[in-house]
Amino acid sequence: MTALECPVLHFQDVELVYKGPPSVTALHPFNLAVRRGEYVTVIGPSGSGKSSFLNVVGLLDRPTSGTYRLDGIDAGRLSERDRTALRGRRIGFVFQAFNLLAHRSALENVMLSLLYTGVARKTRRTQAIDMLYQVGLGHRINSLTSQMSGGERQRVAIARALVNRPSLLLCDEPTGNLDSVSAAAVLELVDGLHAEGFTIVVVTHDPDVAARGERSLVIKDGHLTEAAKTDDRQRVGRHPASFSTGSE
Template identity: 55%
Template sequence: MTGPGPRPEPPVIDVRALTKVYGEGEYAVRALRGVDLVVARGEYVAVVGQSGSGKSTLLNVLGCLDTPTSGRFRLEGMNVADLSDRQQSVLRNRQIGFVFQSFNLIPRTTALANVELPLIYAGVGRRVRRARARAALTLVGLEDRQSHRPNELSGGQQQRVAVARALVASPALLLADEPTGNLDSESTAELLDLFDGLHAAGRTIVLITHDSQVAARADRVVTVTDGRLTDPSRPVMAGEPRA
């Protein structure tokens, strides 16, 4: 008689009935209204929505940059609400790689040093972090730009440095916020090709965008409208209100 098989791997993101309210009473703003979202390991999901739809609030919650008013958020099987501020900070640094629209690179620092930053915060020794930073830059095709500062790089190259920095700690989740917003069409195509390659290699990616053409590169597209999320891949059950 065989014993039970291995436990199924938890999803990277498991959000249930999530709400976020800013303010109180008549001044309350309901930014998220009962959002459900599950992202399995290795999925590439695009979250689309217009300005003010709630997608930025959802991004902040998924990135452990903000706390929900109610509902549940599990990251890698951990209930984020059970963690202290310090534990959430460690979780952000080790499990989430961020890519922002504005690159957020330190201007007077080389590409290599920018990529090393998450490992410095994690206490990784100089030799190991330098090797890992070089490997991350090679992964994004910038092995010959390690000593260049941001002002010596094109916008597309700066964003690839930002992607290398996001990947250097081998996070469970790559969270990209409008990553093509400051790029021309050629650099946008190159960045999306890079994301395709990362996804093919098994990376879990959640990309926030207002651009339907960018979103179309993902496996799955979910839409945020007035704080509610529509996920065409999830059937609406009988008696369940539609988003």
């Protein structure tokens, strides 16, 4: 299997149990493959296991059992230092709360994500400017993020997440703090990024956001299932998320 054929995310019998007493199974065993260029959404109510799923995908928590490969790399075999490096190179995070430095410009916020990559400052600046233009903020490059709208700040966050061209864009409730107009604009941007070939996973509680993905997974009480496509949902229903292991 070539690098391009290898799934970006590949989970085999992955389970997450928080030790007690009493112990709590946050994620029941599941198999999942997300291929390069796919747009997958994960929906569930509060307490369903979305945060646990997000933390495992983002290499913040280690699964209790099973195998998780990111770009073919077995993350379970890595030291914490190597996991941190892998996360920084391969995953771009977008958060509900933006997590930007309020008294820095859009350009500075995006450049900061390249600070420890070994890229020269001049190149960092060029790459950051290019990415801000790509998300529609070429006119706001030098604006402080504290003087931006919520939608603009989320675009800066997306630019920051993508500036080092990660394998995966991982979004946690990316429209949760936005009004309906700004949310629609951000979702259109994500659609456009998917059309350009980015691999995207969006975790949300909003059915309208979940419906944007090519595939939608449902998480409830730690159980992950895949929802049928919209036009087939009544006929097919849902089935366990053990669909593709990427080994065929």
